[in-house]
Amino acid sequence: MKIKIQRETLVEYEVESKDRTLLEVLNEIKTTQDPSLTYSSGCRSSVCGSCSVRVNSKEVLACAYHAKDSDLIEPMRNSEVIRDLVVNMDRAYGFNAKAKAWQSSLSQDVLLTPEDEKINEVQSDCILCGSCYSACPVYAVNEEFLGPFSLTRVWRYVSDKREENPKDKIDTIQTNGVWDCTLCNECTLVCPQDISSKADIEKLRGRSSMAGYMDPNFANFGAGFDGSPTF
Amino acid sequence: MSRVIIVGAGGAGLVAAINAHENGAKVTILTKDYPTRSQTCMAQGGINAALSNAGEDSVEAHIQNTLKSAHSIADEDAVRFMCESAPDAVRWLDSIGVPFSRTTESKIAQRTLGGASAPRACYAQDYTGLKILHTLYDRCLSLGIEILNEKYLLECITDKDSNGKTYVCGVSVLDKRSGEVEVYEARSVIMATGGYSRIYHTHSTNAVGSSGDGIAAALRAGARVSDMEFVQFHPTAMKNSAILISESARGAGGYLLNSKGERFTNELAPRDEVARAIDDEMLKGEDIFLDIRHLGEEFINEELPQERKLAKLYESVDPVHDLIPIKPVAHYTMGGIEVDENSKTSIEGLYAAGECANHKVHGANRLGGNSLLELIVFGKQAGEAAAKHAKKSEINLNKDIHVKDINNFIIDVKNYINEVDFYQKREFLGDMFYLHVGIKREKENLESLLKDVTKLLENLPMMGVSDKSKIYNSNLIEFLEFKNMLELSQLVVIGAIARQESRGAHFRVDKPNENDELFKAHSVIDKNGNVSYED
16 A cells, blocks of 8 residues: 655655554654654554654544555644654643643642542543644644643643642633633544543633633623723 | 753653752753653553552561562662652652542552552552653643753763762763754763663563663663663563553453463462463463453443553454453563662762662562652652752863764764664564563573674674764664664673573573572673672
8 A cells, every 4th residue: 555654745655555553654664665754653552642643634643543545644733843754842842831731739638539530530641642732723823822732731730629729720821721712622533532622621711710700702792892891 | 050960751750850859959851752752651550559548558568579579689678668668659649639540538549460468559540650750740840840852862971080980970962853962961960761671672562762771871881780681571461562451450350361261370470470371371372361351341441441442452352342362571671770779870970760770679570560669769869869969069071072972973873884774683683582581581592692682783883874864863863772772682681691590580491490599689790791699
């Protein structure tokens, strides 16, 4: 079978036709045909988040996707391509710090029930593969958007009883955060860990409203045509 | 400013960074990938601590189980320290937000792994390593710790003081993105670079980066390494992909079956025993399966969601309804850079923690649930000790000389004639190791393999890279990783030949018993390949 890989130019490779993962196909090309082909990989078992690429315009983990004839393989979007299928994730991961996606202080003796733990069980399965980040259309209009995985991470900590200052977390995600999402759900569709950042962002919006914040888009609609507030 | 450089950003590296930072050091982490892509994310089963949350347990029982599994060559003081520190280590992880599974009494859930007398492994479903690693990463971000991604370790730079004692002054790395050699100077360097199971290539559960880079660099710098012949085979990797199915599947009551559907061993014995029992069956021509069907769909979804996903994805079986075909493969390397009771290596200022280090807590066979534990306990120790040492004085390193030296080395490697394909040799080495340095070993085969390995080392200049570019040259990185693996594989084979006995994970068909008189000791191999045994 043939697959096409977007390098500096589009390059077609002929590989043996059998059922196997795209990562195995890339490994075969690199070790037997073209050692200059460049991509990332790690655990080959869907848990390290290294090998995310786009296949036929959809984000997948190369180690979890079974390659098919005439697949088109491209690097992830919204990040600078370093070479071939390798992108620079520094900027993307940097949003975790901007969103303060961590527990703000050490907790002591906070008891969590199995139900408490379930609240963010799925969110803490995130492998930071960046698929959601690549699929997110908001970056086309706002490069500073905190983005799906960082906001899911914020939800993880906000929803945890061990977080002593959830209000500060909510304050942090008002600008370039929860209200910039279009709720298009692209992030959910590509997540290999079945996380829905869209749903997490909606929950964060709920918390934001409870903290007294308003949807700035809605606030604008509520304004009079001359820009003065209506009551 | 007292600077600490940490090489490696898995569990051990991140814990070391947090503790060095909290002890006043300016910390820089260098990683060849990104922190959350480290091997630690693949740990599934749990982290041991005698908390008695799910059944009666004691620190003493944890110590005794660990010592028994180690077959008399663990350092009891080190084991005692690790097990006594375990409850605090888990409480600390809880305090930074690790989402452990919980009991109905709102305690951290615990389960039984092989060789343990009580349910001792604290877990987060079967994503324990992933969730610990990511929470540690978030903690590092909250402290503003500097993490430099995609810096591949080349050498550990050392000098000698007026008394002739070797001390570390920094490290050199290849920036993968720019292709430039960089030197980072520091009074204290911590190696947290992981193990060397990828010598076994596809016959390993490990991620592709487990090539022993830090051990090889420390060795070249003159550090002592020990117990290199001890390589743990995990009993249950999936047959086709060698992807791990956690021991917790057996801990929960999973069976091992042969082709006839018969059980043939105690599934919860230590890993060395279970792996050998499976190997015996396989030699009889049996296929081996893990059976967890009787645990039920609800339990599997709740406690083992990753196992179900991996089995479906990589073996096309659903463990709720099907048997999982398995085989033992290389999983964890007990040997590594020798360290003292402060995680210091034989080189002044050089520390090590995690799988790359040999704290002598695993001896001849590691107990499941003790590797995540060692990351936390000894990562902390290394971080504290390195921070303290870094305060002593500044380092003034002439970086240019080292950059030039290493650059010349890279140019040399790129000029290697590349007549022999190293990818083929890498596969060959992995296959040979699986066959001859695996669960069972035999003198003649080992000696023959040593010749092969020595020849491969001599022939490295015949190999090389066809990709000569600077930017993100993964062909070059993989060659350098192969070179490190080759250097270490020579020590593994020499150690396996010299240890003419069987102990834990090292089983010699021609010497099937333990020989305490000669070999109840740690093996150390010097530069000339001579092996000595030390307490």
